[in-house]
Amino acid sequence: MASLDIKGDLDDFAKLNVLIIDDNLLVHSILKLALVELGIRKIKCSETAYYGLKLCEEMHFHIVICAFNVKSDKDGFHLLEELKFKGHVSKTTILIFLSTETRESLVNSIVELQPDDFWVKPLTLKTVQDRLIHVLQVKKQLFNIYQAMDERAFSKAIYYADRHLLNDELQHYHPNILRMKGDALLGLFELKDAEEFYRDLLKTFRYAWVQIGYVKSLLKQGRLDDINHLLTKLIKKPDTRFAAHDLLAQYYIDAQEYELAYEEIKKATALSPRNIDRNKKSWDLARLNHDHQGQYEATCNIAKNAKNSIHDSPVLLLNVIRSGIDLASTITDESSDKILKQSERYIKQLFHDYDDAHLFKNQIEIVRARLLNAQNQEAKARRIVETHVSLKPTHFVEDNLDKVKVFHELGMREDAVTMLDAIKNQIAGDNLTSQVVNKYVDQEIEERTDIHFTPKQLNSMAAEHFQKKRLHPALKSLSQALKLSPKNVKLTLSLLKVLIVIKQNGELEDNDRELANKAFTMLNTSKLMGKYADIFNDLKLKWYKVDEFSE
Numbered sequence: 001m002a003s004l005d006i007k008g009d010l011d012d013f014a015k016l017n018v019l020i021i022d023d024n025l026l027v028h029s030i031l032k033l034a035l036v037e038l039g040i041r042k043i044k045c046s047e048t049a050y051y052g053l054k055l056c057e058e059m060h061f062h063i064v065i066c067a068f069n070v071k072s073d074k075d076g077f078h079l080l081e082e083l084k085f086k087g088h089v090s091k092t093t094i095l096i097f098l099s100t101e102t103r104e105s106l107v108n109s110i111v112e113l114q115p116d117d118f119w120v121k122p123l124t125l126k127t128v129q130d131r132l133i134h135v136l137q138v139k140k141q142l143f144n145i146y147q148a149m150d151e152r153a154f155s156k157a158i159y160y161a162d163r164h165l166l167n168d169e170l171q172h173y174h175p176n177i178l179r180m181k182g183d184a185l186l187g188l189f190e191l192k193d194a195e196e197f198y199r200d201l202l203k204t205f206r207y208a209w210v211q212i213g214y215v216k217s218l219l220k221q222g223r224l225d226d227i228n229h230l231l232t233k234l235i236k237k238p239d240t241r242f243a244a245h246d247l248l249a250q251y252y253i254d255a256q257e258y259e260l261a262y263e264e265i266k267k268a269t270a271l272s273p274r275n276i277d278r279n280k281k282s283w284d285l286a287r288l289n290h291d292h293q294g295q296y297e298a299t300c301n302i303a304k305n306a307k308n309s310i311h312d313s314p315v316l317l318l319n320v321i322r323s324g325i326d327l328a329s330t331i332t333d334e335s336s337d338k339i340l341k342q343s344e345r346y347i348k349q350l351f352h353d354y355d356d357a358h359l360f361k362n363q364i365e366i367v368r369a370r371l372l373n374a375q376n377q378e379a380k381a382r383r384i385v386e387t388h389v390s391l392k393p394t395h396f397v398e399d400n401l402d403k404v405k406v407f408h409e410l411g412m413r414e415d416a417v418t419m420l421d422a423i424k425n426q427i428a429g430d431n432l433t434s435q436v437v438n439k440y441v442d443q444e445i446e447e448r449t450d451i452h453f454t455p456k457q458l459n460s461m462a463a464e465h466f467q468k469k470r471l472h473p474a475l476k477s478l479s480q481a482l483k484l485s486p487k488n489v490k491l492t493l494s495l496l497k498v499l500i501v502i503k504q505n506g507e508l509e510d511n512d513r514e515l516a517n518k519a520f521t522m523l524n525t526s527k528l529m530g531k532y533a534d535i536f537n538d539l540k541l542k543w544y545k546v547d548e549f550s551e
Contacts, residue, residue: 006060006062006092006143007092007140007143009062010062010136010139010140010143011140013038013039013040014039014040014041015042016040016042016062016063017042017044017059017060017061017062017063018035018040018042018043018044018061018062018063018064018065019044019045019046019052019055019056019061019063019064019065019066020032020043020044020045020046020065020066021045021046021048021049021052021064021065021066021067021076021079022045022047022065022066022067022098023047023048023067024067025047027067027098027121027123028045030123030124030125030128031043031065031123031128032045033125034123034125034128034129034132035128035132037125037129038129038132038133044059044061049076049078049079049308052066052079053079053082053083053086053088056083056086056088056089057088060088061088061093062093062094063093063094063096063132064080064083064088064089064093064094064095064096065096065098065119066079066080066095066096066097066098067097067098067099068097068098068099068101068109068110069099069101076097076098076099077109077110077113077274078274078305078306078308078309078310078311080095080097080113080115081113081309081310082309082310084113085310090146090150091146091147091149091150092139092143092146092147092150094116094132094135094136094139095113095115095116096115096116096117096118096119096132096135097110097113097115097117097118097119098119098120098121098123099118099119099120099121100120100121100122102120104238104242104271105270105271105272105273108242108271108272109272109273109274109275111242112272112275116135116138116139117131117134117135119131138173138176141164141170141173142164142173142176142177142180144160145157145160145161145164145177145180146180148160148184149180149183149184152187154184154185154187154188155184155188157180157181157184158181158184158185158188161177161178161180161181161184162181164177165177165178165181175205175207178201178205179207179209179213181197182194182197182198182201182209182210182213183213185197185217186213186216186217186220189220191217191220191221192221194213194216194217195214195217195218195221197217198210198213198214198217199214201213201214202214208237208239208240208243211230211234211240212234212240212243212244212247214227214230215227215230215231215234215244215247216247219247219248219250219251222251222254222255224251231244231248241267241271242268242271242272245264245265245267245268245271246264246265246268246272246278248260248264249261249262249264249265249268249281252264253281253285253435253436254435256435256439258285258288258289258436258439259289261285261436262282262285262286262288262289262291262294265278265281265282265285266282266294269282269298269301273301273305274305276302276305276306276309276311279298279301279302279305280298280302281434281436282294282298282301283295283298283299283302283319283323284434284436284437284440285436286298287440288436288439288440288443290484290485290486290487291487292323292326292327292330292485293327295323295326295327296320296323296324296326296327296339298323299316299319299320299322299323300320302316302319303316303317303319303320313354314350314353314354314356314357314359314360315360315398317346317349317350317353317354318350318360318363318364318367319398320346321343321346321347321350321367321371322367322370322398322402322405324339324340324342324343324346325340325343325367325370325371325374325405326405327339328340328343328374328456329374329409329454329455329456329457330454330455330456330484330485330488331456332455332456332459332460332488332490332491333490336374336456337375340371340374340375343367343371344371347364347367347368347371350364361388362388362389362390362394362399363399363402365384365388365389366385366389366399366402366403366406367402368384369381369382369384369385369388369389369406369410370402370405370406370409372384373406373409373410374409374456378410381406381409381410382410385406385407385410385412389403389406391415391418391419393419393422393423393426397423397426397427397437397441400419400422400423400426401423401441401444403419404416404419404420404423404444404448407419408448408452409454411452413452416448417448417449420444420445420448420449423441423444423445424441424442424445427441447483447484450480451480451483451484453480454484455481455482455484455485455488455491458477458478458480458481458484459477459478459481459490459491459494461473461477462474462475462477462478462481462494462498463494465477466494466497466498466501471498471501471502471505471507472502474498475495475498475499475502475512475515478491478494478495478498479495479515482495486522487522487526489523489526489528489532490532492519492522492523493523493532493535493536493539495515495519496516496519496520496523496536496539496543497539499512499515499516499519499543500539500542500543500546503543503546504546516543520540523536
């Protein structure tokens with residue numbers, strides 16, 4: 001339907017098409033009664049997201065009222081994401097969310113989708129009618145700006161906004177107009193103009209979006225120091241803390257300060273956990289920062305939150321298995337076996353949950369080989385690789401990285417380096433690859449060229465060297481293991497143990513002392529408890545005792 005028809009329809013209740021998606025039939029009844037009393041007759045109801053999508057494919061809806069939790073299939077967040085992706089919902093659509101909950105993580109998720117209104121159940125007829133009439137009026141009056149924003153015609157949106165702002169009769173709508181003008185300035189990357197615009201608004205308005213817009217305009221200019229004080233305030237406020245952490249994460253990524261970016265993205269993801277792109281960013285940063293536990297948790301979150309959404313795919317569960325094997329290869333105790341067993345169950349789940357899992361046969365064979373090798377069944381793993389795994393790179397970076405890992409773990413180092421070179425060329429020619437993934441691939445190339453074993457293997461080698469009093473080879477193995485897993489407490493304690501013996505023998509060099517200082521710093525900031533705290537205290541006493549004895 002042409003956009004002019006849509007605008008005209010908003011003036012006539014009888015022409016409006018309304019879609020209600022909620023698994024509660026009582027909600028359907030209340031909403032239908034309220035709408036019919038207003039004169040709206042064309043009302044479609046769905047108890048499931050699946051049927052709601054089907055209805056959208058058959059006709060255009062001016063108003064979509066959707067429950068956040070549609071328990072029967074997918075939740076409202078992913079449903080609306082899909083409706084927007086397929087073009088069934090745009091900024092000219094009146095979009096209303098329903099929920100019985102108002103917890104912070106849910107509200108943050110809703111705000112991200114920018115609905116026209118959010119109604120908390122239970123509903124009353126008067127509330128429904130009053131608020132619907134209000135959002136209809138806003139949509140009608142500002143239709144041309146919404147349409148321009150849909151088309152990403154930001155200059156046109158600013159033109160309409162400036163005209164509307166001169167109209168005193170539209171004063172009630174000025175905050176909505178100003179918000180879209182600010183978004184349009186940022187969309188055009190007119191950062192100085194946006195900064196000035198939001199600074200002027202701060203003199204009059206204290207809306208969260210004004211403060212966040214101002215922060216965004218300065219962060220995009222790299223001016224963190226100018227707004228540190230404001231950011232400290234925004235991070236403490238429930239209505240702004242999520243957006244503040246999210247903006248800071250992107251700022252630190254742009255500044256290539258990846259550890260700080262990771263800390264911020266973890267906070268943002270916890271405050272709005274359903275956004276798949278943000279979870280993906282958390283996963284990429286976890287890998288880059290060698291946080292294998294964080295990497296595993298991020299891939300699990302992606303697979304869980306993407307279930308039944310447009311993002312759902314066997315690849316997501318495959319990434320959970322991959323990151324589980326990565327994590328298990330860094331763990332030096334029996335908990336490694338638990339993760340590997342869970343990975344085995346995930347492989348079975350892959351075939352149970354996805355009809356198209358057979359299309360990923362080659363990738364699944366690679367994770368089977370990695371799994372067997374991690375379970376000390378190298379001969380079986382090697383047979384799978386020799387039989388099923390091609391040396392030819394695929395079009396997908398993650399698949400190629402997994403091939404590097406299986407070649408590397410089985411000692412096929414020439415094949416691993418060849419595949420890494422192919423990935424480097426692939427990344428160089430791919431403009432869509434993110435800065436973080438690019439950096440991670442560079443890191444993988446460097447580390448897998450220099451270090452030939454997993455942290456778990458290196459720890460075993462170090463233990464054997466130490467037992468046979470080969471202290472410097474033990475130290476080298478542990479140093480390499482910690483390069484791959486720098487936050488690993490057990491490896492760091494083992495490193496200190498070796499350094500203490502070297503110190504007792506009077507063989508400590510400057511490089512060794514630097515390693516010890518890094519180990520103490522890491523352990524002092526790790527908030528150790530239980531046996532690890534006891535071991536660390538004991539090692540500290542031994543370390544300083546050597547100093548006393550030498551004096």
